[in-house]
Amino acid sequence: MSLRNPKLFLAIPAIALIFVFMILPITNMVDMSFRTPGQSDPFGDDYTTMHYDRIVGDAYYWGVLLRSLLTAGAVTLLCLLVSYPIAWHMSKAKGMKAVFLYACIASPLMTGVLVRNFGWMIAAALNGPLNEFLLGLGIIQQPLRLLFTQGLVILALVHVFVPFMVLPINNALRNISPTLIEASTSMGATRRQVFRDIILPLSFPGIYPGMILVYVLAVAAYVTPALLGGQMVSYMPTLIIGELTGTFQWPFGSALAIVLSVSTILVVGLFTALTARLMERSKA
C-alpha cells in the first residue's frame, strides 16, 4: 500500500462525517458532564464534579443503573436462547427455504423498533392474544395485566435484538466444515458430544460478537422502556432523555450517560475476560 495512492483521498468525506459528527461530539460529552448547571443556558461556564458526586451519593441512581445492567443481561441471555436454535435451523437450510427463513429474520430487522414494540402492545392487551395463549396453555388461570410491566419490556427487547444475534451465529455455523462433524461421528462421538465439543466452541466466534452487540444496544435502549415500561419503573436511558429534554440539565444528563457507558464497558470487559479461554479454544 502506498500512502500516496490518490484513491485514499476518497475516504475523507466519510472520515470527516464520523469524526466531526460522532467522535468529537461524544468526546465533548465528557466535558459537558463536568460543567456547572446553567441559569438561562442548558449548561454553565465553570467546571465541577457535583454531578458525579450526586449520582454516586444517591442510592436511587445506583438502583436504576443496576436495573438497566441486569435487564440488559437478561435480554442478552434470552436472546441467545431464542437465537441459537433459529441460527442452527437456518444454517442447514438451502434454496427457497433459506430465502424464506432469511426473509423472516430480515423483515422484523428492517421494521422500526417503535412499530415492533407497538405490536407487543396489541399482543399484551388484557384479552389479547398473549393472555389467550397463556390461558390456553393453563399457565395462568385469569388474564394478567401485562402492559407496563418489566416482563413485557424484556420480551419486546428480546424480539428487537434476536436478528442481531441470529445472523452472526448463523454465519459461524455455516463456516463449520461438515467433514469435521462426519469425522467425529465416525469415530464414535454421540450427537451430544459433537455438539458440546465441536459445534458449540466453533460457533463461539458468532456468539461472542452477537452477545456484546445485543448487550451494548440493550443497555442504552430508550424506546422500548419508554413505550412499554410505564411510569413506575425507570431505566437509565429514560432518565437521561428526561434530563436532556424535560428539565434541560445537560451536564447532569451527560454525567448519567457517562456513568452508563463506563459501566457497560466494564461489563463487556469482564465478559471478555471470562470467555477468553472459550475464544482461544475456538481458534485452535
Add this chain to the structure above:
Amino acid sequence: MSEATSAFSNQRAVNIGFGVLIVLLYVFLMAPLVMIVGASFTNGLLIEFPPQGLSLRWYVEFFDRQDLVDGLLLSLRIGAVTAIVTMTVAMMAAMAGQVISGRLSGWFQLGMTLPLLVPELLTAVGLLFFLYKIQLAKTVMGLQMGHILMSFPYAYVSIAAAMRQVPASLEEASASMGATGWQTFRLVILPLVMPGLAMGGIFAFINSFDLYTISLLLKPLGGNTLPLALFDFLTYEFKPTAAAAATLSILLSILGVALVQKLVGLQRAF
C-alpha cells in the same frame, strides 16, 4: 434390538420437539407484525387482534390526520436525502477501503461501522450538544445530519461487500487500454457494484425511516418524523389509525426485503 428401536424413537421425539420449538420461535418473530397488520383492518373502534370485522376506514382516517401525514412526508424526505448522501459518501469510502491493506484495513472497517456499534442514545446526546454549538439545533438540517450519520454504516457495509467482488485486474486492464480513472469508474466499476450500491441505499433509507431516539433529541421546531408522531399518537389517543400507520411502515420494510432479495439475494446481503 429393542434398545436400538427406543434410541431411534427417542431421536424422532427430539426431532419433533425441535421442529415445534422452531415453529414457535418463528411465530414469536412474526407475531407482532402480523397483529399490527391485522388490527389495522378492523371495523371496530379499538386496536385489537383478531380485528372486529374488516374495513379500510382507519387508512382513510390516517390520510385525514395532518400531523401523521406531515410526519410521513418529513420521514420520506429525510430518508431520500439520507439514501443519496450515504450512497455517495460510502461509495467513495469503499473505493478508498480497497487500497488500504493489512491491520489498518480492520481499523478502517471498524471506524466506518462505528455509528452502528455505539448506542444511538450516546450519539444522539453528543450530537444534540454539538448542533447547539454550531447553531443547527432544532433544524431539519441538523436532524438530517444525524440521520446520515446513523445510516452511513448500512450503506458502507453493502457497498464495500460489492466492491470486494470486483477483481482488481479489471481495473488494471481498463487503465492499460487508456481509460481515465473516471471512465474506468463509470464504465467498469459502477455497473458491477450497482446492485450493492442500490441495496446500500435501500438499507440507509429504511434505517432513516425507522430511527426514533436520535430524532427525538434532534427534532426540529414544529416538525415530527413519522415514528415521533406515532409515539405521541400512541400515548394520547391509541386508536387503530396507529395500526394503519404502522402497517405502512411494515409494508415498506417488506418491499425493502423483496428488493434486496432481487438485487443481491438475502443470503449474501446478511
